[in-house]
Amino acid sequence: MVTGGGRGIGEAIAERLVADGARVVVADVDGDAAAAVAERLGERAAAAACDVGERDQIAGALDLAVSLHGGLDVLFNNAGIALTKPFLETDEQDFERLMRVNVLGVMLGTQEAAKRMSGGGKVVNTASIAGKQGYAMLSLYSATKFAVVALTQANARELAPDGITVNAICPGVVGTEMWKQIDRAFLAHGQTSREGEAFETFSAGILLGRASRPDDLAGIASFLASSDSDYVTGQSWQVDGGMVLQ
Numbered sequence: 001m002v003t004g005g006g007r008g009i010g011e012a013i014a015e016r017l018v019a020d021g022a023r024v025v026v027a028d029v030d031g032d033a034a035a036a037v038a039e040r041l042g043e044r045a046a047a048a049a050c051d052v053g054e055r056d057q058i059a060g061a062l063d064l065a066v067s068l069h070g071g072l073d074v075l076f077n078n079a080g081i082a083l084t085k086p087f088l089e090t091d092e093q094d095f096e097r098l099m100r101v102n103v104l105g106v107m108l109g110t111q112e113a114a115k116r117m118s119g120g121g122k123v124v125n126t127a128s129i130a131g132k133q134g135y136a137m138l139s140l141y142s143a144t145k146f147a148v149v150a151l152t153q154a155n156a157r158e159l160a161p162d163g164i165t166v167n168a169i170c171p172g173v174v175g176t177e178m179w180k181q182i183d184r185a186f187l188a189h190g191q192t193s194r195e196g197e198a199f200e201t202f203s204a205g206i207l208l209g210r211a212s213r214p215d216d217l218a219g220i221a222s223f224l225a226s227s228d229s230d231y232v233t234g235q236s237w238q239v240d241g242g243m244v245l246q
Helices: 008-019 031-041 055-069 092-116 139-162 177-188 197-203 214-225
Strands: 024-028 045-049 074-077 121-126 164-171 236-239
Touching (some): 008 074, 008 214, 055 092, 074 092, 092 139, 139 164, 177 197, 214 236
Parallel strands (some): 024 045, 164 236
């Protein structure tokens, strides 16, 4: 199952997994978007409307995967939201909204998936380069993605005895609707002077010379879902074209 599969990185991951021969449940808070992706991907895909911050909804979507496919092998905790705002203007509602989706969603998804993974499985979280270093105007988003990296490491340790591996993917600047929202927010807060400037500025230092596309994340997703990654756990893989080097 891929959460946040109705568009962007999640859609690209679901598409690659189906191409690899997997059967996939595309889960998204926008049920219509999930259904459209599943329909395009064909008979190996199904859709579920799912708010990852609600345990019963993510449990129901995972149960759908089990009932349709006879079991659950892999969960991609990909759903996430961003907030671009000066830190001193950030409030409690912002905190609760981002933590609910980006952190609680990963917690609930991993817990419920682990209950349904008979004999082992794989959990893959979408973190970010903002989970490796904090960025101005993205303080809360960075905090949530640091938390995703921490959950990835801690859950890898705790679930290893059950045969469950836990890893994360850390994208950089990706040409998705989320980044359009980030770019517009930089402009609205007077941090840039024109639309597209923040996207271009963040992308300027990428060693491979361009911003990422959603399908750039599909290869690592395929690897982490496959038996080729059976001996890999607790790792956060940066797929950013060379933005953050460690």
